[in-house]
Amino acid sequence: MSSEFNDPDDASSIYEEAPLEADRHKWIESQKTGFDLGKFAISDWYANHWYYFCMVKKIEHLLGNRCWQEFSDTRFGFLKSLNLEDDLLADLILDRIFWLRMENLDIIIWAREWNLPLERVMEILELIDINSARLEEPALS
Helix, strand or coil, rough: CCCCHHHHHHHHHHHHHHHHHHHHHHHHHHHHHHCHHHHHHHHHHHHHHHHHHHHHHHHHHCCCCCEEHHHHHCCCHHHCCHHHHHHHHHHHHHHHCCCCCHHHHHHHHHHHHHCCCCHHEEEHHHHHHHHHHHCCCCCCC
């Protein structure tokens, strides 16, 4: 990955990146239907993918993979400094957030069902603070 994404001084903006993702979604969905879905597909992306897009960007920021200015209040790359990548439980939690789109309550239920140490699960969830990824959706024009 390019070093420009690792420098907090060159932070990217979720609000600039999101329209590109929405356009990709529009293109893919329009290709499936055989005609341009236009604003409908853009609105659909924001309605169904905005929050998860922000969650993924928050994890990228915390891991130090790419700096996002919307999360500048959170230390860029601080999860790496805590060596959570070598922590199997933390890795499982991050996977569930990143790939399965689980939220805190889903993870707590999963942890209880698997008899995992809830105190450690809660500590990891507090460090990740995924709820701070709930950014305000931009107004569409």
